[in-house]
Amino acid sequence: MKVVKFGGSSVASGNQIKKITGIITSDEKRRVIVVSAPGKRSSDDVKVTDLLIQLGDSLQIGVDHEEAYRQVISRFEEIVLDLNLDESVLREVQRKIDDSIALIRSEDPTGIDALKACGEDGSALVVSAYLQTLGHEGTYVNPKEAGILVKDQPGGALVLEESFERLYKLRERQGTLVIPGFFGFTEEDQLVTFSRGGSDITGSIVAAGVKADLYENFTDVDSVFCVNPMYVENPRPLTSLTYREMRELSYAGFGVFHDEALIPAFKEKIPVCIKNTNNPTAPGTMIVAELPEREEHVVGIASDEGFLNLYVSKYLMNREIGFGRRLLQILEDEGVSFEHAPSGIDDMSVIIREHHLPKDKEEIVLQRINDELQVDMVLIERDMAMIMIVGEGMNQTIGIASSATSAFQEAGVNIEMINQGSSEVSMMFGVKSEGLGPAVQALYKVFFGEK
Amino acid sequence: MKVVKFGGSSVASGNQIKKITGIITSDEKRRVIVVSAPGKRSSDDVKVTDLLIQLGDSLQIGVDHEEAYRQVISRFEEIVLDLNLDESVLREVQRKIDDSIALIRSEDPTGIDALKACGEDGSALVVSAYLQTLGHEGTYVNPKEAGILVKDQPGGALVLEESFERLYKLRERQGTLVIPGFFGFTEEDQLVTFSRGGSDITGSIVAAGVKADLYENFTDVDSVFCVNPMYVENPRPLTSLTYREMRELSYAGFGVFHDEALIPAFKEKIPVCIKNTNNPTAPGTMIVAELPEREEHVVGIASDEGFLNLYVSKYLMNREIGFGRRLLQILEDEGVSFEHAPSGIDDMSVIIREHHLPKDKEEIVLQRINDELQVDMVLIERDMAMIMIVGEGMNQTIGIASSATSAFQEAGVNIEMINQGSSEVSMMFGVKSEGLGPAVQALYKVFFGEK
Missing domain, CATH: 3.30.2130.10 (VC0802-like)
Structure with missing residues (x-):
């Protein structure tokens, strides 16, 4: 069983979602999918999560929020139209946004996290619905249902140990499960988000929980490079790395991941593969617990x-x-x-x-x-x-x-x-x-x- | 005014003492002399301080001490004979040793330090007496009289700040003052020794106290070497060093000094010169607060x-x-x-x-x-x-x-x-x-x- 996580650019448009469903359906082991919120479609675009944060801010300080609201909805509307999905999918996304807005209006402290999570949640609703139209058994699974239990630190949730045992039960389910990244629930049933970039955390937690054979993390680069491309043109790609190497590299701003996102997967010794949604046949970068000795010592x-x-x-x-x-x-x-x-x-x-x-x-x-x-x-x-x-x-x-x-x-x-x-x-x-x-x-x- | 310290090998025999009095009288600025106890005359010889420690141990545990006593006295006897000194000098050395032995026998806790200090004290008595026979105004000055006030930690005395002001008054005295190294006195008038190698400490304290123009430290090497001669044959001599360089070098076992012995001199920015009693015209190694920039950065x-x-x-x-x-x-x-x-x-x-x-x-x-x-x-x-x-x-x-x-x-x-x-x-x-x-x-x- 593989757990596959798709980043924001991989779900930014209908076209991108067609690519990822192609990736999902091409390998029957890709059984658990974790998705980010729709990201930028071009370099001057705005991420849905940023629009949601803007919307939440407007509501809290009481300024006009109509424009931000409209933009969020239109992002999802465009995706639903591109994919020819039933409009009930869009209504469901909109209902969740409206519910979160109501929480914020009633000054419920959990409202902001609930609203911030609507991007990932919407992606998961859309992807699962589109899988179904392809005749594939795609099921939206809410993090609460999946078993992602966290400690309550809004915007900085920490996963609780019991989550892993609960997540393991996902193995018994049929079809392809689509889980929104970025959030979990407390024991008091409150939605709490992880720190920014938290879909990577969700993916890693789920991979550890279901004891996946492989955790695939799809981004928009073919592989991790041996050096920051800001300084060196066409740097050499890294085909394989150990966990320790990845952790040290991330620490000093290597940029592909939060260095802590992969920790749950590392702890369970799940191999991680970084791949490119736009070039899925490229081998990507494998990150594993141990590697045979290499000729070159600096990677x-x-x-x-x-x-x-x-x-x-x-x-x-x-x-x-x-x-x-x-x-x-x-x-x-x-x-x-x-x-x-x-x-x-x-x-x-x-x-x-x-x-x-x-x-x-x-x-x-x-x-x-x-x-x-x-x-x-x-x-x-x-x-x-x-x-x-x-x-x-x-x-x-x-x-x-x-x-x-x-x-x-x-x-x-x-x-x-x-x-x-x-x-x-x-x-x-x-x-x-x-x-x-x-x-x-x-x-x-x-x-x-x-x- | 120069403060000059002579190490154990420089006062090990009558012949060596003739050399140092030659050095002293050749430069009228050499006004304050600090001496160690007689050291080894050859590589298989025993230092007087070690004989005194052995004598003290024998007394404390109650075994026969005659042999150790005889050896100490005969070392001084030989020196006094070689220098044709009056036998009253030897009697004075012997009296101090006997007094210390009496303290140990009466279980006075200060006895051991008093006995250990007899080597330096004897050297100072002998050197001052010999200067006089040369028609030079050489005066033995006891550390108490000089003003070396310490905190009572037997074998690890720490100098008190007021010592420096007292020592400064030595400038008013005439002739050449000869001070035994290695010990000071507490406010309760007890003799206490510094840690081993403590004559360097005395020299440095005295140089700081009298605000000497130069502190000359005579040993048995022409200069400090840039590396331990144990590893490299004929290593390059160091002509000049800064305090900081000396301190860092000493820290890692450079061996010429306890790295702390020179601190009082450093604090007063007194230049220090390491010279060789057996080759006094060699330039030696100067240690100073600051140096002009050198071509080579590693010294x-x-x-x-x-x-x-x-x-x-x-x-x-x-x-x-x-x-x-x-x-x-x-x-x-x-x-x-x-x-x-x-x-x-x-x-x-x-x-x-x-x-x-x-x-x-x-x-x-x-x-x-x-x-x-x-x-x-x-x-x-x-x-x-x-x-x-x-x-x-x-x-x-x-x-x-x-x-x-x-x-x-x-x-x-x-x-x-x-x-x-x-x-x-x-x-x-x-x-x-x-x-x-x-x-x-x-x-x-x-x-x-x-x-």
Whole structure:
């Protein structure tokens, strides 16, 4: 049994939905389908979820919402017409939107999440109805019926363990089940959405629950690339990756997934395949628990901007037992999570994502460090970028660090930080943001360029 | 005014003392002298301090101590005879030793420190007496009289701030003052010794106190070398170094000094010169607060063995706010100080000196980490060595990391850890101990070999 998830661009129009039903019906193992809300049809289009959020905002602040409402409905109307579906499908979508609007009007706190979820829900209604017109047993299955039980954190639901056992029962059902992504229900029967991009989370949870042989994630790219195409033209595609590699790559802004979306699938060791709705015969990228040893040890280069370095120096720091712990305690007290904390003898750096230390917190943190730790100097360096090279077995391969650092030299980019030694599958470099592009390009040349 | 400190080998015999008095009288600025206890005259000789410790142990456990006593006295007797000094000098040395023995016999807790200090004290008596026979105004000055006030931690005295003001008054005195190293007095007038090697501490404190123009530290090498001569034959001498460079080099076992001995001098920005008693015209190594920019950015390679890596891995560690802090808290609770803590996404390493985590503590620490942090894996990897390359301006120089890592590759040594980014003057590499020699040799070749 395969669980198949289709992203927003794959359900953006009637034409796209014809493609995905073609994909679904071409393989009888594709028994459980998870769909996103209709996405952009072209680069200047608006996603249905964004329209719904706009509609919800308008209702809450009490301004005119007719235009947003009309746009949402017309998106679904167009799809229903393109697919020659019965107008009862559109009425059902509209009824759910209207019900959510009524909840918001009655100031029910669950109304906004209910409205935000109408995009995915509508997609599932449309796809299941269209499968039926093709003579295929397609059934809409609501997440509540499917068994996706979550903890109530509106916009940030967390799945409960018992969901997986419930989802396993979907295996007994006949035909093709179509589940809307992005939301679940609490034990009190309230609809709650996951964080943005949550259809990936639903897909991964369902794949884990039904113990799928394969979780296929259809997007609009042929495969995951070994580097961000923003920096390198036509980068090499990745045919296979391990979970650990994918997780490290995602961490540093690899962009295909939220790094946490795949966790439920990883935990159950379900193989994941990233494929392209517009080119379904391309092999895609397989992500698996283990891979046989490969010739090349570096499989990907990930990078992300928006980091800062909190630098603290104090003469004789290394004689002061507990200094590092107390510095991290101050950050923890102030709710600032950190990424890394390399330390010298009399100095320590803490690498933090810039948005985790906004200006107002920055002042408090600096004040407390000065007062409580009696440091000689504390300063914040912004505009840092992190570059990560990733690959299983890297830490046991002589010469990787040498190749990598030679690339920075080639690019004329100074390495502000190197963090290597804890992770077995990655090596991390800090640079000033302006050096990011040249450094990534040089690394690509070293590890993936023509020999 | 110069403060000059002579190490154990420089006062090991009458002949050596003739050399140092030659050095003292050749420069009238050499006004304050600090001396160690007589050291080894040849490689199989025994240091007077070790004889005194043996004598103290024998007295405490009540075994025969005549032989140890006789050996100590005969060392001083020989020196006094060689220098043709009046026998009253020997009687004074002997009286102090006898007084200390009486303290130990009466179970006075200060007796052992008083006895251990007799080596330095005897050296100062002998050197000042010999200066006088040369017609030079040499005066023995006891640390109490000099003003070295310490906190009472027998064998680990800490200097009190008021010492510096008192020491400054030594500037008013005439002639050459000879102060025994290694000990000070508490406010309750008890003699307390510094940690082993404490004559360097005395010299540095005195230099800071009198605000010397220069602190000369005479040993038995022409200069500090840029790498441990154990690994490289005839390594390049270092003519000048900054305090920060010296401190980083000492940290990783550079061996010339306790890295803390020089701190009082550093704090007062007193220039320090390392010179050779046996070759006093050699320029030595100057250590100063700041240096003009040099052509070569790496000035030294230091290394040390005996580290371990405490490795902890836990799925989703990076989502758990406070994880790193709690791990360090456990170590702090158990009194284990750590060196560095590089972290990945789901894993964290803590580098600890092996002697800081003995077997009995290891069990408790591992147990607590398992119980309190619910980790997936915790393990300890022993036999690690650290290699540090040091140089001002290194962190802003493109290509250093590349040159360094290429050396490891050349040597066929895998880099287990890289820690770069916090210190402005060093870059640290972790390797398995067996790779230490080859790696240091290859690094030397890259940074100091013929171009």
